[in-house]
Amino acid sequence: MTPEQMSKSLGRSPLAIQLYMHRKHIVVGQTVKRNLIQEMLRIKFRHPENFMPTRTFYREVGINQMRWWDIFHGRKNINQQEYIALSNYFGVTMQEAFEARQLCIFEEENND
Incomplete structure (x- = not known):
C-alpha cells in the first residue's frame, strides 16, 4: 500500500x-541486493536499528546525513572508501568486514 x-x-x-x-x-x-551496512552493524551491535548517528559520526566517516540514510536503508550502494571508513569507525576488523562482504551459498539456500 x-x-x-x-x-x-x-x-x-x-x-x-x-x-x-x-x-x-x-x-x-x-534497491540493493545485500545491505552491507546492516550486516556490519549486526557485527558491532545486535540490533542495527538501535544505532543513531551523531554529527561527530558523520564528520569522522565523511558521509553526510542524506547519503547515510540512503545507504542504511539500501536505496544506494556503499562504495569502498565509505565501507573502509565505517569499518574503522565501528572497530570492525578487516577480517570481519571482509567476511561480511562474502556471499555464503549455504546461508542463501537456507533462506529460500
Missing part, C-alpha cells in the same frame, strides 16, 4: 504515516 492508501485506511494523514515509517526505520523501495 502507498502512504496515501494507508492514511485513508488508518484515518491518519499521509505525513503522519511517512514520519512513523521514518522513526521506525521502515524501508520502502530497497
Whole structure:
C-alpha cells in the first residue's frame, strides 16, 4: 500500500504515516541486493536499528546525513572508501568486514 492508501485506511494523514515509517526505520523501495551496512552493524551491535548517528559520526566517516540514510536503508550502494571508513569507525576488523562482504551459498539456500 502507498502512504496515501494507508492514511485513508488508518484515518491518519499521509505525513503522519511517512514520519512513523521514518522513526521506525521502515524501508520502502530497497534497491540493493545485500545491505552491507546492516550486516556490519549486526557485527558491532545486535540490533542495527538501535544505532543513531551523531554529527561527530558523520564528520569522522565523511558521509553526510542524506547519503547515510540512503545507504542504511539500501536505496544506494556503499562504495569502498565509505565501507573502509565505517569499518574503522565501528572497530570492525578487516577480517570481519571482509567476511561480511562474502556471499555464503549455504546461508542463501537456507533462506529460500
